[in-house]
Amino acid sequence: MRRKMLGVVVLLLSLGLFAPSGMAQSFDIVKVADGVYAAIGRAGVASNGAFIVNKDDVLVVDTHFRPSWAKDLIAEIRKITNKPVRYVVNTHWHNDHVQGNQAYVSVFGSGVEYIAQHTAREDMVSKAIPSVQDQLTKDVPGRIARTEKMLAEGKATDGTPLTDVGRTNLSGRLASDKAYLEELKSIQIALPTITFERSLVLYKPDRTIHILFFGKGHTRGDVVIYLPKERVVVTGDLLTNGIPFMRDAYPSQWIGTLDSVRNLDWDTAVTGHGGVQTGKEQVDRLLAYMKDMVAAVKDAIGKGMTLEDAKKSIDLSKHQAGFPAYQPPNPPGFAAASTQAVERTWAELTGKIPN
């Protein structure tokens, strides 16, 4: 039960549903090199972005759940430069990285180019766009109804009475959800105008921007943005401060992809979730975890175990201390993420995931 509840909380967090309404600032802007900025999503916004100020224009990486948050980022960019945003790169198709796309064409006009790996574009069409409809017609109204019921009855879903803090949090979530529901009505994800297979390089007057695909990983179409002069990489969800969300992942192939990202020449990583990372400690921790996890699943399959038995017997706890995401107040998040990782790896290795 506890694990189930935790899963719900993780899901809600991943959907950006704990955002307080009327937030003064959606992002912490962190300068990581001359002209290169991380946009770290504050509580509720959850997903990160980045922007690169070139001689004549600006390139933005990822656009968050809401066009209004993308507009908040545009306001932050405006504090630093008046140059127009000409490129938007989507690191992958997930809704929390693409749903704000339309803000850029609405502010900067039809000259904005949207760039993604070609399978990410396919998945935006076949998965992200339908999911906007599902959120609008089912998911968000359902959550609003559940929250209203909890507030009306003064009890959480497990029957425990609401504390004052709990009530305040739920009221905040309700207001945020209602604002999001309004916004969903007009979300039309702007699709990539430029796609590529392995790499795309922008030769700007003052820097070279590499957009690179190294293989399947967090999804089938993740790209990283690599700035060799600045020694910076923007990783999307191939690297985060925890075990990245695995629902659409190819965990065994992710290891090779992540190794390639690791072996680029960089000092600073702007990741999809969590703070800016300096050095390769965290990517090495994730690689060590992934290698152990995949090896354990392979071993369990080799021994003829069932998935349920494998989930019970695989112990990855020695890795837990290495992830900032699972320090207080969220230590149990590690077990939930590991269970999902084992399930997804099992599916990949037993041929249950269509390629």
Ligand SMILES: [Zn+2]
């Ligand atoms: Zn993602």
